[in-house]
Amino acid sequence: MATSIVSSLLFWHFFLFVGVGFEGINGQVNGWLDSHATFYGGNQNPTTLGGACGYDNTFHAGFGVNTAAVSDALFRGGEACGACYQVMCNYMLDPKWCLRRALVTVTATNFCPANNNGGWCDPPRQHFDMSMPAFLHIARQGDEGIVPVLYRRVSCKRRGGVRFTLKGQSNFNMVMISNVGGSGDVKLAWIRGSKTRTWVPMHRNWGANWQSNMDLRSQTLSFQNHFG
Template sequence: MAKSSYTLLFGALVVLALLASPIACTRKLAKPNKHRRPTHKPGVRARSNHTATPSASDARGDAYGSGGWLSAGATYYGAPNGDGSDGGACGYQTAVGQRPFSSMIAAGSPSLFKGGKGCGACYEVKCNSNTACSGQPATVVITDECPGGVCLAEAAHFDMSGTSMGAMAKPGMADRLRAAGILKVQYKRVPCKYSGVNIAFRVDQGSNPFYFEVLIEFEDGDGDLSAVDLMEAGCGTWTPMVQNWGALWRYNSNTGKALKAPFSIRLTSDSGKVLVANNVIPAGWKAGATYRSLVNYS
């Protein structure tokens, strides 16, 4: 009888340990949802024309910090003085025409877009191949993908907004440069610098108490992300989010219970730098709302 009592007591302790374990707050990776990634389409209306403010440094094509200029091709799409596309394959939507992107954007070839992992990366692009070229670099952000056609003719290609293409021209010669067709350009990776702007987390309209999807934008430094993790309230453990498409990342519950906010989000940049935005998504968050962090990469 004593042995049987010990067995029952041990079994009860095991059950209690499992109920209290952090396993209770781990989540299964979400299945792909019904959202379709937008395709790169030319021919949209013009937007405001400002100068973007990412800072420059000596850089390689895929990671800034050392190295020189690389060769690429360049074209432009959309309105001559516009922002290229309203949205695009990164999911930034109308933000591409507003500060801090300010229409200084480009759709990147697959080598630059990197399946969406290149969204938000900053590059300097300059040209000397046409009499309208100033030889001075324009800084652009990858906000879209150019998946075929001329964008596959070279190792790298920038399909630029009309605004960013014109920024490479001599004064008064922007239209002539845009009419040049396919340009030979030079480019290099540079750190992004959005003065006075912290990272933004825009909650997707399809999010609900059991499914959370967020667009992440305006990261200083690398500008793009290699991994994103989320921690629910009271959980104490980080769970990887899944890149849905472009700059959108998703996370869902497999317990039948609602996700517990506030959420903290941990970002890992392209070069491996980690940044934590604690409790950035509040309790009572709303689908479609944008929440600003108090931090950014320095």
């Protein structure tokens, strides 16, 4: 588990609590939705595939190269970070560039800003700007580099358990939560020190990074998470 922390904490203990099960986007567990996809990044170097969620290396975070930047309609201020989507190129609409019956599961690790890719990421469009390895699972690399796709929210399959990357100082604790199975995304988080009687809510700082403003040095810490 990769950890990084400035404050002199003696020991960290992680307690994981799964609050609810995965229900799917908009309640459509098996439903496919229309969208479009583009690609970014010309190689598989994991340091190029992170972004607005704060995953500096998608391999260390447990996601590999099958990742995507998603438009604002999906990103929702970072709530989608770590969520998994199954994407299929719509062969019926674009048989020239789509691969027939090809599927890929991608993890949302980045944000595709408005006015990017010719406006495909503008609200209210639901768009996937995929890593090139993921894109080539479902489509050929065409001249325009954009294809119609069908997508659905799916459960994430992870190995090795939840990963925590820790940063901070005496009164500021930053925790990046990654490699989350099931729903993949974290909705709520709490922290409690060995000298603290109650669970204290954390709030999302940005992307997959959660923070608390407490001095918890020299304490055993527990984390409780509520997944979407």
